[in-house]
Amino acid sequence: MISANRLTKRFGSRTAVNDVSLEIGRSEIVALLGPNGAGKTTTLRMLAGLIAPTSGTVAIDGVQLTRSTGSMLRSRIGFLTEAPGVWDRLTVRENLMIYARLYALERPKRAVDGMLERLEMTDRSGARAAELSKGLRQKVSLARALLHEPTILLLDEPTSGLDPEITRSVRRLLAERREAGCAILVSTHNLDEADRIADRVAVLHERLIAVDPPATLRRRLATGRILVRIAGDPSRYADVVRRFDPNVSIEGSVLTLRAPEDDLERTPALVAALVAAGAEILEVRHETPALEDVYLHLVSDR
Amino acid sequence: MRVRALVLKEFLDLQRNRGALLPVALVMLLSLGMPFVITIGVPLATSQHLGEDPGLVRVSASAGPHGELSADARVQFFLFQQFLMLFLMTPITAAMALAAHAIVGEKQARTLEPLLATPVTTGELLIAKVLGALLPTSAISFAGVALYFAGIAMLGAPGVLRAMITPRTALLVFVIGPAVALVSLQAAIVISSRVNDARTAQQFGVLIIVPLAAVLVAQFVGTLWLSTGALGFIGLGLFGVWMLLALLSVAVFDRESILTRWR
Numbered sequence: 001m002i003s004a005n006r007l008t009k010r011f012g013s014r015t016a017v018n019d020v021s022l023e024i025g026r027s028e029i030v031a032l033l034g035p036n037g038a039g040k041t042t043t044l045r046m047l048a049g050l051i052a053p054t055s056g057t058v059a060i061d062g063v064q065l066t067r068s069t070g071s072m073l074r075s076r077i078g079f080l081t082e083a084p085g086v087w088d089r090l091t092v093r094e095n096l097m098i099y100a101r102l103y104a105l106e107r108p109k110r111a112v113d114g115m116l117e118r119l120e121m122t123d124r125s126g127a128r129a130a131e132l133s134k135g136l137r138q139k140v141s142l143a144r145a146l147l148h149e150p151t152i153l154l155l156d157e158p159t160s161g162l163d164p165e166i167t168r169s170v171r172r173l174l175a176e177r178r179e180a181g182c183a184i185l186v187s188t189h190n191l192d193e194a195d196r197i198a199d200r201v202a203v204l205h206e207r208l209i210a211v212d213p214p215a216t217l218r219r220r221l222a223t224g225r226i227l228v229r230i231a232g233d234p235s236r237y238a239d240v241v242r243r244f245d246p247n248v249s250i251e252g253s254v255l256t257l258r259a260p261e262d263d264l265e266r267t268p269a270l271v272a273a274l275v276a277a278g279a280e281i282l283e284v285r286h287e288t289p290a291l292e293d294v295y296l297h298l299v300s301d302r
Numbered sequence: 303m304r305v306r307a308l309v310l311k312e313f314l315d316l317q318r319n320r321g322a323l324l325p326v327a328l329v330m331l332l333s334l335g336m337p338f339v340i341t342i343g344v345p346l347a348t349s350q351h352l353g354e355d356p357g358l359v360r361v362s363a364s365a366g367p368h369g370e371l372s373a374d375a376r377v378q379f380f381l382f383q384q385f386l387m388l389f390l391m392t393p394i395t396a397a398m399a400l401a402a403h404a405i406v407g408e409k410q411a412r413t414l415e416p417l418l419a420t421p422v423t424t425g426e427l428l429i430a431k432v433l434g435a436l437l438p439t440s441a442i443s444f445a446g447v448a449l450y451f452a453g454i455a456m457l458g459a460p461g462v463l464r465a466m467i468t469p470r471t472a473l474l475v476f477v478i479g480p481a482v483a484l485v486s487l488q489a490a491i492v493i494s495s496r497v498n499d500a501r502t503a504q505q506f507g508v509l510i511i512v513p514l515a516a517v518l519v520a521q522f523v524g525t526l527w528l529s530t531g532a533l534g535f536i537g538l539g540l541f542g543v544w545m546l547l548a549l550l551s552v553a554v555f556d557r558e559s560i561l562t563r564w565r
Contacts, residue, residue, distance in 0.1 A: 011562065042562075048419050051558040071421040079419035083412040087311065089318035094311075101307030102420045128318075144416060 007056035024183040031194035034204035040187040078150035084141040088130035103148035231280035312434025330446040337385035352377035375459035393483030400435035401490035481540035488547035
């Protein structure tokens with residue numbers, strides 16, 4: 001488990017991160033969202049022990065990250081930097097072997113072979129890093145971050161610029177690490193990704209604006225409406241629907257009625273009433289805002 | 303273990319980028335060729351024996367009487383001893399070419415941040431950087447010295463090689479050489495940790511040649527002849543300076559500035 005307690009970082013007169021407290025538990029993925037310059041990378045660097053906070057503390061499994069504990073605690077962290085940062089003249093295998101030795105793995109060759117296999121890169125292990133595409137370089141750097149099976153994973157834009165296939169394999173890998181008990185913090189601009197993989201989403205804009213599961217965040221902007229799309233003229237069924245909401249509106253083939261979050265159990269009754277009235281229902285859905293809408297709302301509200 | 307891993311990385315990198323060692327090899331070839339051109343080639347070309355030049359005979363006396371040698375051989379011995387100092391330049395060239403690039407290069411290639419995120423300590427990183435540059439250049443330097451002595455054996459006047467094999471020579475080659483290399487490499491590492499581009503590091507680093515060149519010139523004009531004892535003290539002093547520089551390099555290595563302010 002990793003916890004940040006009131007982390008603040010100032011560069012001269014500029015405050016990059018202000019009073020951020022966050023705890024990521026075992027088997028949890030937290031997505032860190034925020035606009036450019038919001039302090040995401042600085043937060044990750046402080047959590048990784050790369051830069052010292054101006055004030056506040058970081059603790060890993062209860063041990064405070066300090067100058068003297070830094071080396072020991074960094075061995076528990078896998079850190080994926082924004083740029084792949086692979087040594088271009090070295091092959092994929094050589095890059096990973098050096099890191100396996102830096103982490104003092106007992107069987108470095110076995111660890112590297114295993115990781116290459118998991119990332120389906122065995123056939124490229126002899127290629128020099130300079131020859132790889134951006135996606136493959138990113139995969140190498142991810143392999144490097146995972147090589148020592150860290151209990152904490154800090155990932156800065158892990159799928160930035162990757163094609164959908166590689167993106168999916170990265171997400172699968174993160175899910176595996178979560179299952180293995182890893183505490184994972186992913187900084188990303190990709191809201192869809194955050195929605196798909198994160199247990200909680202932290203929105204940062206110098207300060208932490210919100211930390212909640214995506215569904216909870218969505219509820220903040222929830223409109224509480226049910227949309228019913230019907231074949232044919234929907235106005236024929238307006239009276240049926242008015243029993244559930246007198247202010248029903250009709251637009252095209254869609255009937256829209258208000259349904260508060262705590263009153264969604266009325267939906268089956270509504271569907272049954274419409275079917276009984278002879279309506280051919282094409283679609284029923286509760287209108288929920290996209291995470292993007294929530295994010296933009298939170299950031300612009302600041 | 304971690305230092306070994308990083309040194310291995312430096313070797314692998316160098317193996318794929320042999321051009322980085324080209325300046326070192328060139329300096330070594332110059333150090334190797336120039337003494338024989340001056341000591342053997344020029345007298346042959348001009349038909350003038352070195353032992354007939356009163357100036358050279360007077361200056362060469364500073365290297366000791368060596369009564370067993372002919373006048374020619376005494377001057378040759380003196381000159382070959384002085385030119386031995388040139389081999390000290392080889393690792394300095396390496397310092398400029400490799401060590402000055404050590405930290406700045408990693409930063410510019412954006413490979414430093416993942417490295418600093420590992421358990422590697424600043425001391426380990428910097429030691430590895432020094433060793434990664436010192437070991438290959440010392441190997442080139444020692445190979446050069448071996449060729450130098452082979453050349454003296456083949457081309458030098460009788461008795462010169464034997465006179466050259468002294469504790470002073472051993473001290474120069476095995477103590478002063480590596481010590482100068484360590485000091486220059488460590489100084490280059492300190493500079494590389496504090497500036498944000500390799501060219502600046504090289505420009506600062508080249509200053510290390512100044513004291514060495516002064517010693518070289520003073521020896522050639524006969525105003526200075528460093529005895530075995532003096533060289534021993536200089537060697538100890540250099541190792542002391544290296545240790546101070548090593549401590550300084552760890553102290554001035556500011557991870558935060560390097561990561562956040564260098565572009």
